[in-house]
Amino acid sequence: MILAWILIILMAGGVLAWIAGRLNTTLPRWIALVATFACLCMTVYLWIELPASTDAVGNWIMRFQTPWIPQWGISFHLALDGLSLLMLLLTFFLGILAILTSWREIDTKVGFFHFNLLWVLAGISGVFLTMDLFLFYFFWEVMLIPMYFLIGIWGHENRTYAAYKFFIFTQASGLLMLLSILGLYFVHGYSTGVYTFNYFELVGTSFAPEVGALLMAGFLAAFLVKLPVVPFHSWLPDAHSQAPTAGSVILAGLLLKTGAYGLLRFVIPMFPDAAQAFAPWAMLLGVIGILYGAILAFSQTDLKRLVAYTSVSHMGFVILGVFAFNELALQGVIMQMITHGLSTGALFLLAGFLYDRLHTRDIRKMGGFWTSVPKMGVIALVFVMASLGLPGLGNFIAEFLTLVGSWQANNWLTVFATLGLVAATAYSLRIMQKIFLGNTANHPALADLSLRELMIAVPLVVLILWLGLYPQPVLNTARASVTEQLQAYTNPKVAEPAQAMLQTEASDSLTIHTLKGRTYEPK
């Protein structure tokens, strides 16, 4: 029930904030902050309290299930395991940062803004929590609309285009996933007689190879676009660069993670055979993404766009790791999800801080800021280093584990992925070089970080360092779910005779008449 409460608090908070926005501009901010903070507290409480029970009840810390549309076997079904828990922690943490960073930045339609913000968070939390495929799709879509509003209303100059692009890309891929979900539903129903969207029931279905591949393709479409994987990434730079800071943080920090989460939660355990067949290609895509994103990041002059392309590059590691099918890689992927959320979120926050001061994102108009804003410089340095995978910061653990894992799956691709680290160095250092280093002439003196901004940035630094030096709590939390996702790969497969074919129900066209003069054979 606590899981449902999380969603309820967020959604209700959103509505409240909207209403409050009519009275006052500060009230919605506080409402949003309190709601998100409450959720964070609840999740942290769960984290601290519940690991003890993980062994007893299996991987699932808690579940909540209540029927929703029983005719279709749809239930409002939430469940929490380590992976979800981590993702929720990240969600609420970044959510709070997003609210804080909007404190000054957003001064119009504050109520509606926070409504959207909270609903995005609710949608994302829903995605991380739900164990019913219909509900999953439901939340998957629910998070898009508020995000669309966030980009479209409060974004930068080219916001409309970016918002369209974001919406259309994600929706297109989402619909393909819906097809697959339906296919899965009917195939499973036809072969077992149980028509349900329940994840736990669907997860063991065994398919004929081509069926599995087809169904997986739909899921992949959604997740790969969301992740995003080259060549489906093209929405991302636009959306990220045009969104307001809070939007960019949530996009990069959380929305992308839903794609990764989907891969881990659905693709890997549900389609073991198809996934294995697809793995080399997926890893190839990952490597292409790593390198391609890096090259593009290198050539950007728009700071947010640059950071956006680094996301493309970093997310390449995720898919590389996911399809390596071993615990190392998956743990690396989970770490990557978290640390990328933090580090890229932080970079976007910094871009926001700079934008506040300069009203430009063009790095050609920046340079030499270290003199005037050393604090910002140090913090930027930390996250630039995180983004290039410096050991001691969380991203290194993530990338190293991913690569170690993927090495065991595919040597050559891992080699190229590792080369991505060099490219990462090139583009990351460019950020430092162009903004904080270089000639100080012709640049106005900037104000260094304010207390509020420090409150945003310092926790991020602390967290990324903590994750870099002692990530064990996170890894422990994720361990159980990682092993569960991998179950289909580790256990030797028992040959199952009943494989579901792509067969559902025939339409009741009973006889087919032929035209006159041709022979007619009744069916």
Added chain:
Amino acid sequence: MELTFYVASAIAIIATIMVITNYNMIHALLYLVVSFLAVAVVFFTLGAPFMAALEVIIYAGAIVVLIIFVIMMLNLTNEDVQQERTWLRPKTWIGPALLSLVLLGELAYLVIAEDMPTINNQPVDARQVGLALYGPYLLGVQLCGMLLMAGIVGAYHLGRQKKKVVHRFLERSEI
């Protein structure tokens, strides 16, 4: 009788062609009456005398008269005939006509491909029609009433002329 059928058919077709090629609306309407009369004859040969009568009364009578009435109201002049002439250039009609002929060709092919019995039976007289009309189709007749009511109410509402508040030029057409 067969001969009558064919002759009437030919007349109907020719008259209709005249209708569609004539520039003068009144002339065209007169040909239309001829066409309807010919069709009425066809009905008769097909054994539907009551329908033949109705055809003459309602089509050739009421409807055509109504149209002529309106033409008179609109006070169409010779200019309109000339205009009709300019509108009906081969360039404009050749395409649609060909298209229609394709349709006709297909229809004809489909009709002829069918081997159907020849019509050879008793005429269905007015009594039978009346029994059907006021038997099973009673509700249909009621609906016809509703149909006519809709037509009349609509015509009444639309036909009324009212001094127009001209804003035709004020309203720009948007794209």
Added chain:
Amino acid sequence: MSRNDLLYLMPLLVLAGGAILNMLLVAVKRTHKIMYVLTILVHIGALLALYNIKNITAYTVYPLFILDGLAVFNLGLILLTSLAVTLLSYAYFEQREERKEEYYILLLLATLGACVLVISRHFASFFLGLEVLSVSLYSLIAYLRTRERSDEAGIKYLILAAFSSAFLLFGMALVYAVSGTMEFSGIGNYLSSSRELDTLLLTGFGLMIVGIGFKLGVVPFHMWAPDVYQGAPAPVTAFIATVSKGGMVALLIRFFSQAGGYRYPDMLLIFTIIAIASMFAGNLLALRQKNIKRLLAYSSISHLGYLLVAFLAGNKLGVEAVSFYLVAYFITSLGAFGVVTILSDKDRDADKLRDYRGLLWRRPVTAAIFIAMLLSLAGIPLTAGFVGKFYLLAAGVNTQLWLLVVMLVINSVIGLYYYIKVIAVMFAQPNAKREPRKLLHPVFYLTSGSTMMVLALLLVWVGINPNGLMQLIHGLLDTFIAAR
């Protein structure tokens, strides 16, 4: 004709009686309010009459009509929709036209026509229902006759409708000539008894599709739709988009399943092509449309294309999906045109995209409702449109109509573009200088406003908890499916 027949036909009789009563009332005294209230009462009466017969299995009023679950469901749907249109009409017509009263007569007649369509089992009733509907619509579309566009729309609709009716009739005649019966079930029997398919019969069906397709507004018979939608008064547009199409869909289902249309690959092929073409044409045409009414017209073309997917699925799930989708589509269309209605002023309908600029900040509630409607059209969760689309896809996937389903998905994506374009316009900054539009007294909006609220709530309610509706459809359709 027995008393039972009359009992079962009571909803229609109430409608017809109401129309006549209205007409008499006009003759006595023209009062808009009374006409309005009376029309509402007639609708309620018809609904009550319908409620009385909600549990029938299948009752045939030989030879023209049949009342079964499908009919009851669609009758209810049509009556409710018509009621909503009526509710929206008062404020709209109050200040636009000095003679508002005939409108209600015509509206009732049109509704009657649609109801007849829904319960038809015979060519004659089919044709008559269609024509009652059409003839009423001619006048309704051109009702604001001082508006040039209204007339233009009216004449276009009239000529084209009559034109396509001619095709329909010719087709019917051919079918009749071959099969010797005009009852749907009779045709079905004829077909199942003959082992071969007459080409002429197929031709007849083909020509009938022209007429049916015209009413549905599917490609290539769709071209009237945008012009008529644009020219017609906003409530009438809502009526065309919903009742007129819905009635025809119900008829199509009945005709196809009783006459055995699903047995011809050719028919299915034709409908497949029509469905795909409608989706694409509708969506692509709407892509850069700047007129909301035209945009919604194009969108309704594509939605009919979507609907045909489930229709083509043909089995029980398919029919359920069609029914459900109709409900969702009706609510959404009513809502969308309702917003247009509410925003329209005395001189013209609020159909230009720029009328909506910054609406979210000027009139947040109206805008929110419109956004909800547009999202529902786009099939985004939390709205009825999502569940509807889900149902369609489910039906398609279930019968493995992969091509259609994939096309549906592609088109949903294309469609998304223009829906969110409108949304984007609504949340754009309003133009700084903007003369306040002349608005009616707020009292006039009370009914319209509450109707809109109800629609919006329904939209969300069905979107979140579709159980009730699903069960209702499921239950009602049992009799229809069993009767097949």
Added chain:
Amino acid sequence: MTNIPMEAGLLLAGILFTLGLISVLIRRNIIFMLISVEIMLNAAGLAFIVAATRWAQPDGQVMFIFILTMAAAEVSVGLALILQLHHQLKTLDSDAANKMFG
């Protein structure tokens, strides 16, 4: 009574139908269009009569009566509309009624 092949009857209907069709398509005068549509409807009615004769049923003829009714209603509304339109456009050119497009 007679031995008229049904094809002939249907063919006649088809020809008349097509002629009406051609006329509708090529005419610009709205009244002519209305007339042409009447021709088409009449042709459809003829087809019903032919069919009715084949099966010796009154149903086809009943249909014809319905068609007649509908034609009448249609023409009346149509003519009223044409009057209104002529009043506004000062022409009967159907192409002039093209304020809505795109």
Added chain:
Amino acid sequence: MENLLWLIPALPFAGALLLILFGRRMPRNLVAILGAGSVGISALITLLIGFQFLSARPDFYVQQVWTWFDVAGFTPGIAFHLDALSLVFVFVVTFVGFLIHVYSAGYMADEEDFARFFACMNLFVGSMLMLVLADNLLLLYLGWEGVGLCSYLLIGFWYKNPANGYAARKAFIITRVGDTAMAIGLFILFQTFGTLNIQAILSEAPQTWPIGSQMAVLVAFLLLGGAVGKSGQLPLQTWLPDAMAGPTPVSALIHAATMVTAGVYLIARTNVIFELAPAAMLAVAIIGAVTLLIAGCTALTQYDLKRVLAYSTISQIGYMFLALGVGAWSAGIFHFMIHAFFKALLFLCAGAIIIALHHEQDMRQMGGLRRALPVVFWTFLIGAASLAALPLVTAGFYSKDQILWYALAGERGNVWLYLAALVGAFITAIYTFRMVFITFYGEAKTHVSHPPGMVMVVPLIILAILSIVGGFIELPHNFAHLTLFSDLLQPVLPGIAVDETIGESEWMFQLLAAGVALVGVFLAYLFFYARRTAFEESIARSSLAMAIRQFWFSGWGFDKLYDTLFVRPFVYLANINKNDIIDSVYNGLAAFARSVNKGLSQTQSGIMRWYMMGVVVGAILILTISLLP
């Protein structure tokens, strides 16, 4: 005492942290004390632990601070491993580092970003200590990358000049290329052994891999890649000369105590793997030999004082590689230590000169400084002598002689390697004394304004002493049987077998080496001190010489080569694809949809007859479909 091991890297880190957090608000003295002090205490602790270690003589000592992470049996710890090899390195790093810190306090006295400088320096030392103390390769990698980061920060310390920034980036990126190779090596090691613990790997490797096995060779090469990158060896040496952009103490730190020696450490640390891969060993030796020659030649032509030193570092590290490559492990490490002393000395002297001449680094603008800066002159001379390996008196002689000897006499040595080393020694002597002569002799060209203060002079003197006496702890065995150093390293690094046939004539080769050095000095004297004779002048001015000089001056064209091979294509690719070609595919789709929309809009002409045509066409299509089979 060993429990304090963790403090050795922790203290500099703590210092860095404090400086980062509060440095800007601290008084400068406190910054200097904190910066130098933290390293100083580390050095002190090192000494204490070192004494204890030397007296107790355990093989090694491990201190696990915490488990870094634990995934699927992969449990690297934050753990420190002290054995003789790390002890030597820790000693050098802390001690030389401390001296450089002290020196910096004087050198950077006028700098405004004082705190940042010391923070980075501390971080640098801390990372290096982490590197050498790491008990597993992952932690080593942490230090390894940390060193890279700090080099980046310090080379680009004067960030206002973009060129410095580019040099810093270059350093980071090029070393990262090597790191990548190393990372892949780590993947293989992990896959093979299931752990990255160095001792575990080293003890298991011989059982797992036979000598010369493909995997061993591969791993060794990959590790070598990392080493090459960090140590500025061929082919990744190009960053090092540019790294001179940083403040001179930084150069000293990079070249003497930290960073560049990391490669040497890595190879020495993983000697078992290299022993299993003879091909890699040979490669190490060849790389060392070639690098020392190329860098030496380049150094001959440079005018920038620091660049000469930089190339000389490359060259000297080449010696160390050569030593490692021929299996003379302890000789390599010995040379590392001595090199740390004299190279730090040379750099610090150079720094003193540079700051005395107002940041003038061009030797052509110097001259006659012998009198103006006597202390600097003498200490520099000592350093130079040591670098040039002037026989007997300098530490450099002893360490380099060992390498020369093993290059020939070692079981993996051969004549060619020896010759390369010998020629290298010759060149070293020339360019070293070219430097000495140009800078300190001749006429004064620039006025000395800032003579170094005590804070700077003391480290110079200490280092000078070390540069001389440091060599006496390990003497060639035909001199005396003093092998303190190699004894110390014995448990960690295997000894080297010497080819007995030439063992007899060791003194001859020592003589040769000494002679070569002296001849080099003499040549330098001829060309750069004494007035040139016409013959010499003609040699110097011949077009061939000019061309060669130009070629050498440019660092053998490596920069240009890499520029055309890697940098330009990358930048080109990045630039042509700036707007993301894939994006245009989608935009193309959208444009296509728009054009279809345009086309379809034409059909909605508003003309009724046209609409009817549509209906008719539809009817025809339907009939046609019905007609089709």
